[in-house]
Amino acid sequence: MRARLLRFGPDALGKAGVVGSGRLYAAVAAGGFRRYATYRAATLAGVFTNTVFGVILAYTYIALWDERPHLGGYDQSQALTYVWLGQALLTTMCVMGTGFEEELIERIRTGDIAIDLYRPADLQLWWLAQDLGRALFQLLGRGLIPFVLGAWLFDLSLPASPLTWLAFLVAVALGVLVSYSFRFLVALAAFWLMDGAGITQMAWLAGVFCSGMVLPLNVFPGVLGEVVRALPWAALIQAPADVLMGEADLLGTFAFQAGWAVALLGAGRLLQVVATRRVVVQGG
Amino acid sequence: MDSHSHSHSQVDGSFDESHDSFSNNSFNESFIELDGVEKVFDVRKKTGFMRSERREVRAVDSISFRVARGEMVGYIGPNGAGKSTTIKMLTGILTPSGGRLRVAGIDPSRERTRLxxxxxxxxxxxxxxxWDLPLIDSYxxxxxxxxxxxxxxxxxxxRCVELLELADLLDVPVRQLSLGQRMRGDIAAALLHDPEVLYLDEPTIGLDVISKARVREFLRDLNAERGTTVLLTTHDLQDIEQLCSRVMVIDHGRLMYDGPLTGLHEVGDSERTLVVDLERELPPVEVPSARVVRVEGPRQWLAFPASESAAPLVARIAAEYPLVDLSVREPDIEAVIAKMLHSMRDTPKPPPEQAERSGRAAS
Incomplete structure (x- = not known):
């Protein structure tokens, strides 16, 4: 058990080993970035879709906030900022899935996962590196343009201080980490379920509802609100949005996000140890 | 019967030989070592509502063999015989249920990453x-x-780019490569770090004749020049014939044969087929050491023992019949193995222990 948790092997303990691993996972992350950059037409189509949805949601929110000003503690401009942040972070956070997890589930289903295990690389770190590369591309390629367009079309409340923007980027990075570690758990479930379709759909549903894609989590009433704001999905969009709009206690928000990231990554590591022992049964 | 005991004495023989020197310099003597390695899976089967039955499946049942550094060995057997399970144990992604296994002196399942x-x-x-990126990115x-x-x-x-003719493919995304090109790309990827042993599972499956020849030639050179140990699993008898001096046959998780390929033909009494086209329709050709198995117009199919040369047979037919064209068909590896296994099972007195065990594995 102990030996398996220290999977990186003896050479990773040395300084050269850490540098070597760093270079490998940096290369994997760069690969993840370029994989998504390859599909330019898909990116353009995505930018268009996010913009259109942003406009539709923005007018819906305007109607709603006209009726109920200061709903959830946001004024109308903040509500619109929330809309466009949601559109910008939708793919970065993989709220609706379609990240690495579908590929990993497919590899587990077909048994291709065996090949990944033959290599001197750690499964969780490998996919994490790749997913960070993907997230960075989608933040720049799919998030930036709709957000800029949104800011141009509507009156958004954006901070002037570069420090706030920096804090926002930290919150986004932590959000990506939470998103990744949750999806890694979902993907590994395929070792037991043999088919990942059901669980990815559940994850998709939970993601859309609990991340605040439909409505800000601040708006959710009573106990339901308390619960969704404590769940890991709150780290994806609600947390970065509140950091950007100065509605959040910075350290508390970071601690909340980091706490979920550590817990889910730890669970993923344990599940990986158990799952790699099962690898066998599938695909001879 | 003779051949049966013969093949087993070979298995045991190689075992004893290396066993003495094992503790001293096992490194040079044998690169891969298996002593009574077993893998048992617990399979649960539903037998009714909320009820299930646990059953043991012996995927690998007490296998012992040695492979020396630089050897090229074919590892064959019917589907589900335990080939993949063995390879998974050799690479360390599966832990054996019993027995002892070493590759380059390392216990694979304990030190998978190091191995x-x-x-x-x-x-x-x-x-x-x-998949999405140019071939060179994977390298x-x-x-x-x-x-x-x-x-x-x-x-x-x-070196790989030159010998496997990959120069024009390096900048092509992998998803755009043909199967043969991708296969060559995969072989190169497996060799960049100078592995001491190469496990190949069906390396020529689905390839055309030219691609097959290219892959085989490359593997032969690799083995000759670098002394890379190769363990090859295949259903293509020609892969084995052209590459491996030694074949191991596994069935129901047990090693049934370990020796040269020619010996395999002898054990199984396998037959090759000579197809002759005569000038016109004639009654079945009559020659000793071959029998006609099929006649279709002027074309006739003759079966003859695989261990014998086709040359005298062809000479004889050419001398006595109006021969227009001919071809020789190699027996299918499945057929050879099936025949061999069949002849082994038919032996009058199989060792009682083995009969019992393989019976269990088959259940």
């Missing part, structure tokens, strides 16, 4: 390459993953 730097694995039906990743020194990496890459 991974010294082995190469190629699966004909799976790919290690990065750059291997460079980092295996921490190959820069000079070594460039040298190995150049």
């Amino acid at each position: 991974a730097r010294r082995i190469g694995v190629v699966f004909g039906q799976r790919t290690t390459l990065w 750059k990743l291997m460079h980092r993953m295996y921490r190959i020194p820069d000079a070594r990496y460039r040298e190995n890459l150049d």
